[in-house]
Amino acid sequence: MSKALHAAIAESIREQIRTGELAVGATLPSESQLCEQWNSSRGPVRQALAALRAEGVIAGGSGKPPVVRTASIPQPFDTLLSYSAWARAIGRTPGQRTLELALRPADRLTASKLGVEEGSPVVQVLRLRYLDGELTMLERATFVERVGRLLFDFDCDSGSMWAYLQSRGIGFATASHIIDAVGADPVDSVHLEVAEGAPLLRQQRTARTADGEVVEYHDDRYRPESISFSLENTLDVRTTLMRNARS
Amino acid sequence: MSKALHAAIAESIREQIRTGELAVGATLPSESQLCEQWNSSRGPVRQALAALRAEGVIAGGSGKPPVVRTASIPQPFDTLLSYSAWARAIGRTPGQRTLELALRPADRLTASKLGVEEGSPVVQVLRLRYLDGELTMLERATFVERVGRLLFDFDCDSGSMWAYLQSRGIGFATASHIIDAVGADPVDSVHLEVAEGAPLLRQQRTARTADGEVVEYHDDRYRPESISFSLENTLDVRTTLMRNARS
Numbered sequence: 001m002s003k004a005l006h007a008a009i010a011e012s013i014r015e016q017i018r019t020g021e022l023a024v025g026a027t028l029p030s031e032s033q034l035c036e037q038w039n040s041s042r043g044p045v046r047q048a049l050a051a052l053r054a055e056g057v058i059a060g061g062s063g064k065p066p067v068v069r070t071a072s073i074p075q076p077f078d079t080l081l082s083y084s085a086w087a088r089a090i091g092r093t094p095g096q097r098t099l100e101l102a103l104r105p106a107d108r109l110t111a112s113k114l115g116v117e118e119g120s121p122v123v124q125v126l127r128l129r130y131l132d133g134e135l136t137m138l139e140r141a142t143f144v145e146r147v148g149r150l151l152f153d154f155d156c157d158s159g160s161m162w163a164y165l166q167s168r169g170i171g172f173a174t175a176s177h178i179i180d181a182v183g184a185d186p187v188d189s190v191h192l193e194v195a196e197g198a199p200l201l202r203q204q205r206t207a208r209t210a211d212g213e214v215v216e217y218h219d220d221r222y223r224p225e226s227i228s229f230s231l232e233n234t235l236d237v238r239t240t241l242m243r244n245a246r247s
Numbered sequence: 248m249s250k251a252l253h254a255a256i257a258e259s260i261r262e263q264i265r266t267g268e269l270a271v272g273a274t275l276p277s278e279s280q281l282c283e284q285w286n287s288s289r290g291p292v293r294q295a296l297a298a299l300r301a302e303g304v305i306a307g308g309s310g311k312p313p314v315v316r317t318a319s320i321p322q323p324f325d326t327l328l329s330y331s332a333w334a335r336a337i338g339r340t341p342g343q344r345t346l347e348l349a350l351r352p353a354d355r356l357t358a359s360k361l362g363v364e365e366g367s368p369v370v371q372v373l374r375l376r377y378l379d380g381e382l383t384m385l386e387r388a389t390f391v392e393r394v395g396r397l398l399f400d401f402d403c404d405s406g407s408m409w410a411y412l413q414s415r416g417i418g419f420a421t422a423s424h425i426i427d428a429v430g431a432d433p434v435d436s437v438h439l440e441v442a443e444g445a446p447l448l449r450q451q452r453t454a455r456t457a458d459g460e461v462v463e464y465h466d467d468r469y470r471p472e473s474i475s476f477s478l479e480n481t482l483d484v485r486t487t488l489m490r491n492a493r494s
Contacts, residue, residue, distance in 0.1 A: 047297045054301030074485035086490055173482045180475040181428035181448040199446035201428040228427040230489050235420045238321035241488055242477045243333055245378055
């Protein structure tokens with residue numbers, strides 16, 4: 001209950017920032033005003049403000065009234081995972097064309113990413129993704145068998161596999177993302193209509209259920225100059241984006 | 248004072264996770280134990296836990312005891328900005344070789360990134376960066392004149408420009424990062440010793456002082472297969488990494 005309240009307070013403030021009702025530089029209502037407004041004790045209000053501070057959305061606190069620092073509001077979980085959810089969140093129309101849906105033995109890379117035995121059956125989907133009808137990405141998705149088999153009852157051209165799998169009870173809870181650059185391989189070259197070796201931004205991700213089971217591994221490659229990732233950070237807030245050196 | 252205390256509590260817990268004293272899945276001490284341990288009231292302890300929760304480092308709360316979710320601790324501000332600070336944080340040795348330090352008129356791109364007039368003087372640094380002696384990155388840094396001029400008294404081969412500028416009173420407070428992939432241009436090709444068009448991971452960033460003045464713009468290009476960026480995210484924590492479509 002207390003959890004719902006602090007989350008609701010934080011979300012309401014995010015919404016006011018998103019809509020511009022609270023502009024960058026604006027002072028938030030005081031803790032007491034928020035308590036009164038939400039009929040809340042100090043605890044949930046402070047938790048909500050701490051979350052917004054940790055996200056870098058507000059600055060100040062400890063005596064100083066908090067002010068809005070940025071209008072770029074951190075994204076919910078599904079916006080970074082689901083291409084469809086992301087496209088709609090930015091007011092664009094997602095599209096997809098399925099090139100292949102296959103049940104096949106896992107190769108070494110996918111096996112290690114999914115934590116299954118090499119050679120055990122997995123379901124792989126190769127899809128082109130569009131934004132307002134324009135080709136942007138080649139998606140290679142691999143699912144552990146029990147999850148992937150659900151896709152045989154789904155039209156992968158119709159929309160989000162992510163949303164469909166959730167509707168079938170697969171609860172995605174955590175994910176890891178790796179972002180790097182790769183040269184287009186022959187498959188990329190044919191489908192993304194670029195020269196072999198062309199610079200592609202790649203987003204690899206593994207998604208897990210709440211009990212830690214890895215259920216999918218994606219290798220998404222974006223056409224040159226179609227997509228970027230961005231991040232705001234500030235001196236007093238930690239950032240969850242890590243820079244990694246290959247060993 | 249209260250701010251220092253909640254920050255100290257959070258940092259101490261991060262340190263225990265970093266060193267493995269608190270392993271993934273381990274239960275944190277209860278709020279009352281933390282209050283006793285830190286001789287603190289509930290407020291700072293809850294703020295510390297809220298920050299760790301917002302960072303995705305711990306899960307649970309509101310009745311359930313918080314547990315450690317991941318050992319990948321979010322990075323402080325300078326680790327994403329300063330190559331030297333980052334290299335040392337991961338136990339590697341940063342290196343650099345300066346190719347050019349120049350005062351010249353801003354071209355259109357740099358002028359727009361720095362928010363100065365096209366043609367007004369800026370200071371540009373072209374440097375190669377190394378990790379344990381291995382070439383990893385070509386750094387193009389542009390500074391507004393008043394800041395860049397400080398570098399004429401600095402040996403850019405000796406280490407972090409970032410640390411030097413801070414020691415000269417330039418207070419970096421916020422930054423924006425954009426990550427994408429580009430093909431190596433002729434300058435990249437010569438200095439990074441790769442073919443023209445080779446896929447390079449690029450990190451562009453602008454850094455600002457506390458009063459919002461943009462003081463530097465970087466375009467850092469990493470050699471193929473040298474560096475990646477990664478991120479963990481979870482259903483109940485927002486992520487500050489945004490995916491962007493080029494218009």
